[in-house]
Amino acid sequence: MIRTSALRISMRFIRVWQRNLWVYRKNWKISFIPPFLEPLFYLIAFGVGMSSLVGNIRYQGTEISYVSFIAPALIGVSIMYNSFFETTYASFVRMYYQKTFDAMLATPLSLEEVITAEIVWGATKSLISAAIMMVVISFFGLIRYPDGLLILPLAVLGGIAFGSIGMFFTGIVNNIEMFNLPVFLFVTPMFLFSGTFFPIENLPRWAQQVALIFPLTHLANLARSFNYGQFRLSLLWEIGYLLLFSFIFFPLAILKMHQRLIK
């Protein structure tokens, strides 16, 4: 099944991606607001509110301020949210309520192309939001250029990883309410415990091991390391993990959507 699936993907998937872009452009003023305000809220809350309690944080042997610690991680969180919510709730609405995929499948598009486009679109939204957030965070002087620009390709990789697993959930949930499960059991724990707001070293040993399974741990760590120009060989492992995660969940997403839609 997967072998034949692979053969059914052509560059035509871009047409579906364009459809989503078209809709996005119609509502861009609204779509731009969350990535614009999100970092502002967090930086004000944590920077002004918490910084005095936390002070500086030791990260990779150097002392950095608390806001410097969380700022790149916030971009990582946004990368996760944008692609995950796009390929879960938004894709589900298109698939189930709007029958958009059914209509597409009556054209020369294959299901594999439709799903690929949805995941790539999710990654695109991650990229857009990462870019907007970087602009906002730059005003706080917290993005280091040019190293920080590496966060942009990272947003695409992270977007593919989280978009794929989101699409996988879309392939298996019975109804839209069921997305609450992966959100509360997968996304929310990651948001809190992936070295986003405090170093994972502060967690008990077993929890650190669990945190290493979370793709956001690696995404946040990569974003932070890229931003501060701390290039180590171990980062390759983290990139590798995100790649592996994508390579597993991308075909799984296609498989599950195939089982769901093609009858």
Add this chain to the structure above:
Amino acid sequence: MSTERFPGTRSNFSGQYIVEAEKLLKKFGDFVAVNQISFQVAIGECFGILGPNGAGKTTTIRMAYGFSPMSGGSLKVFGLDISRDWRQIKSRIGVCQQENSLDPDLTVLQNLEVFARYFDIPQKEARKKAMELLAFIALDHRRNATVSELSGGLMRRLVLARALINNPDLLILDEPTTGLDPQSRHQIWDRLEELRGKGISILLTTHYMEEASQLCDRLIIIDHGLILVEGKPLELIRQHVGRDVIEIDGPTHELRAFIQDRQLSYEDLGHRLIVYCEDKSELYQRITRGFCKGSCVMRMATLEDVFLKLTGRELRE
């Protein structure tokens, strides 16, 4: 639109049939939805698949446009194999699905333009074609309306226009007028007649007998995944029902005896007797004079009589 030759003629395909289904089989687990049916649609023909709910109509045409994989048999469209050359086939057909699948995020015009892009039609050409089609379905004045503002009838017309965006050689329609008011239904029929006049082939499912009589050159009635009959609407009526039908409300024992005595073909619904006959106004007069207590009507036989006679009167699903 009017100046354009319809692609039934531009087709480089030289065979006789545009669709050839051979022992088409579809199973869902143990359930056989379509049981090895064979049929052909000739070029330029409007071919109908009729049947009660759950008969296998939608399943059949979903296989024909490459949405559902077949469990067995073979299906050729334009002489190409649907399981292998699906992309080539799909680029030359237009499909109106049963459920409304218009894009509510986009305007009327954008719905057509986006769809054109799925067929790799260049943007400029897509705009031109979309405007032509909006004129064809008389919706050009509402091209910037969002889809949710449209009535059911207008949405259906837009779905039809969308199915024509790629100049298809074959139009596949799954219950194109279900749920529409009579005005909208006739609008759709008019458009389909016009398309047929231009040589486009049509494969449609319906459970409106009037629709089938009006549009279809040939049809099959299917039930439980099997073909019950195949033929031209009028021939099927003559063959299975006759010319006229007499309906008698509240039939008496004497009438039943009389009918049986004469060995007429009839159906007994208890409170009503339906007698099929060959233009026997003499028979009608005898019945009205001798046996009719309540209402007693003679009318022309229709496809609906054939349908009900063959598929039974009990409710489905």
